[in-house]
Amino acid sequence: MNIWLVNHYAVSPSQAGGTRHYTLSKELADRGHNVLIIASSVDYITRKECHLLPGENSKLEEREGVSFFWLRTPAYATNWVRLLNMLTFSVRLWTTSNQNVLIKPDIIIGSSPHLFAAYSAGLLAGRLQIPFVLEVRDLWPQSLIDLGNFSANHPFIILLENIESWLYRRADRIISLLPGAAEHICAKGAQADSILWLPNGIDSGAVPESMPMRESCPFRIAYTGAHGIANGLDNVIDAAEMLKRDGLGDRVHFLFVGEGTEKARLQKRAVECGLNCVTFRDPVGKNDVYEIIQDSDACLMVLRDSPVFKWGVSPNKLFDYMACGRPVLFGVNTPLNPVKACDCGISFVADEPEAMVAAIKQLISMPLEKRWQMGLRGRDYVLDSHNHKKLAVQLEEILFDVTGTTNA
Numbered sequence: 001m002n003i004w005l006v007n008h009y010a011v012s013p014s015q016a017g018g019t020r021h022y023t024l025s026k027e028l029a030d031r032g033h034n035v036l037i038i039a040s041s042v043d044y045i046t047r048k049e050c051h052l053l054p055g056e057n058s059k060l061e062e063r064e065g066v067s068f069f070w071l072r073t074p075a076y077a078t079n080w081v082r083l084l085n086m087l088t089f090s091v092r093l094w095t096t097s098n099q100n101v102l103i104k105p106d107i108i109i110g111s112s113p114h115l116f117a118a119y120s121a122g123l124l125a126g127r128l129q130i131p132f133v134l135e136v137r138d139l140w141p142q143s144l145i146d147l148g149n150f151s152a153n154h155p156f157i158i159l160l161e162n163i164e165s166w167l168y169r170r171a172d173r174i175i176s177l178l179p180g181a182a183e184h185i186c187a188k189g190a191q192a193d194s195i196l197w198l199p200n201g202i203d204s205g206a207v208p209e210s211m212p213m214r215e216s217c218p219f220r221i222a223y224t225g226a227h228g229i230a231n232g233l234d235n236v237i238d239a240a241e242m243l244k245r246d247g248l249g250d251r252v253h254f255l256f257v258g259e260g261t262e263k264a265r266l267q268k269r270a271v272e273c274g275l276n277c278v279t280f281r282d283p284v285g286k287n288d289v290y291e292i293i294q295d296s297d298a299c300l301m302v303l304r305d306s307p308v309f310k311w312g313v314s315p316n317k318l319f320d321y322m323a324c325g326r327p328v329l330f331g332v333n334t335p336l337n338p339v340k341a342c343d344c345g346i347s348f349v350a351d352e353p354e355a356m357v358a359a360i361k362q363l364i365s366m367p368l369e370k371r372w373q374m375g376l377r378g379r380d381y382v383l384d385s386h387n388h389k390k391l392a393v394q395l396e397e398i399l400f401d402v403t404g405t406t407n408a
Contacts, residue, residue, distance in 0.1 A: 001399060002034045002103050006121040007111040007135075008089050010039040012063040013206065016259070016283035017045055018316045020388075021111070023203040025066045027392030034067075034103065038096060040089050041070040045259045045283050047082075048075050058092070060101050069102065090120035104128065107403055109175075111135040115163045122170045131402045134171035135198075139184055139308055140164060146308040147230045165189045172402045175395075179312040179336050198394055200314045201386035202323045206286070210325035210379055211294045213372045218253040218277065219364050221329065222296035224289050225317040227260030232304035235331070237266060238353035239360070240275050249277050252360060254300075257281045257292055286320075293324040297371070298363055301339070302331040305351040312336035319386050322378030327371050329359050344378030 005025060011017040025035040041051040041059075051070040052059055059070050071092045076082045096102065107130055110121025118134055125132035141160035144150045150157050168174065168190035175198045176185065182195045227233055236254060243252050254277060256266070263280065270278040284292065293299060299321035303309060313334055321328050322338075328345030330337065339345040346363055348355035363371065400406055 001107065001403065001405065002036075002105045003028065003399065004036050004038060004105040004108045004121075005111070006038045006093060006108060006117055007113065008040050008086065008117045009044040009113050010037045010068070010111075011043070012066065012068070013203075013286035014064065015043060015045070015050075015285050017043075018200070019203070019286050020200055020316065022064070022066050023201075023206075023388045024392050024395060027388055028396060029066070031392065031396060033396070036067050036069055036102065036105070038069045038071065038093060040073045040085070042073050042075050042085060047077060058096075069096070071096070086114050086116050090116040093117065093120045094124060096124065105130060106405075107131045107133065107399055109133045109135055110167075112137050112140060112167075115140050115160055115167065118167055119163050122167055126170075131172045132170060133173045133175060133398065133402060134167050135175045135177070136181060136185065137177050139178070139181060139311065142184070143230075143308050146306045147304065161188075173398055175398065177314040179314070181311040184311055196394075196398060198391060198398075199386060200316050200319055201388045201391050202319050202382050204383055204387050204389060206290075207323045207383075208290050208294065210376065213297060213326070213368060213375065215368055216297055218251050219298070219360075220253050220255065220296045221298050221300055221360070222255045222257065222293055222321075222326075223300040223302075223317075224257040224292060224320065225315065227256065227258050227263035227266060229262060230304055230306070231260070231262070232302050232331075232351060233262060233266055234269075235302060235351060235353045235356060236300065237269055237273065237275065237278065239356040240270070240278050241273055242353060242357045243360070244275065244277065246357075248361075249275075251364070252277055254278045255281065255292070255296065257284060257289070259283045289320060290324055293321055293326055296326055298327045298329055298345075298360075299324075300329045300331075302329075302356075303333075303350060305333045305349075309334040319382050322375075322382045325372075325375035325379040327363060327374040328378065329356070329363065331356055331359075338381070339378070342377050342381040344374055344381060 010021045043050040057072045073085045073088045076085050108125040110118040112118040141157045174195045301318045328339050330339040330347045331350045333350040346359040348359040
């Protein structure tokens, strides 16, 4: 089967960011399929061109065993140019089938880190008269309403809602990363029997052996991921201030690894507050992030309090933490809590720094062996339930069902 997988922000493990589609594509290729990932040439972490030379508008390239087709989009530093970046990718995707270097697909999977790319993928599938599978990563535009303070009556939100509804009606199947999103998706026009849950996961072949934990002072807490508005990292700075006032500033150290619109402000705030217990580092690729996690005593998964998380969450960083056997401090208000489900960490109320401090103190007071067993439960859970080898088999079954084919 020839599969086109459209994800504006897809990357390989050598880059910072989510590698879901790289790993799934590699597994599908091992199962005999031809998979092409179509992505933007601009790195979404650095927001700079990183794949094409001057004069090139596209390029077919193999990156670490997986085929990528890079489409040129403008680098950006502002939200307006970022929107132009999205629209440029979507327009150029529409003309992708005219490229002589590409083999016509049997099916297109359109992912929705934003709706414009998925919309263009759906239109392209219609023009080529092939099935279309929609992958729902986040619930747009509901996330903009709940987290971005957009009015539901804003013209841009109304436009996105129309695109969202069209995608749900148009798709032959809908894959959701969020475990509880089916209710929302059905309310927007999808048929219940077309929706399947396929969460993020881990590449079991890339995850290192779990390194036993050791007693350390200070107690090292790592956060690896986006530094954006939705992540609520001001609460971590608040918690660090509280720990300092409690005389624990030398006993706990926070390491932030990543990039985002809020990073510079957070760095400035940490300096102004005299927080020597907080360190910021640049983002790293998947190949390096595991070393950082394993060098930590615990890992932090936080998001702002928002109604949109009632449908669940599926962040890559959470499964990376668990795969490395480190206990998780989980501050997300969601009824679908994987950390609580497998008892691999301590959960606390989002947007309440006092609750975060209490969770940290509780974890520090635990015997080392108890924390180690907590981390191992998380590792066992993701290796069993979020293993990309198993997820790829499930995805293959979905694609066979949609196309009406079988594995010869």
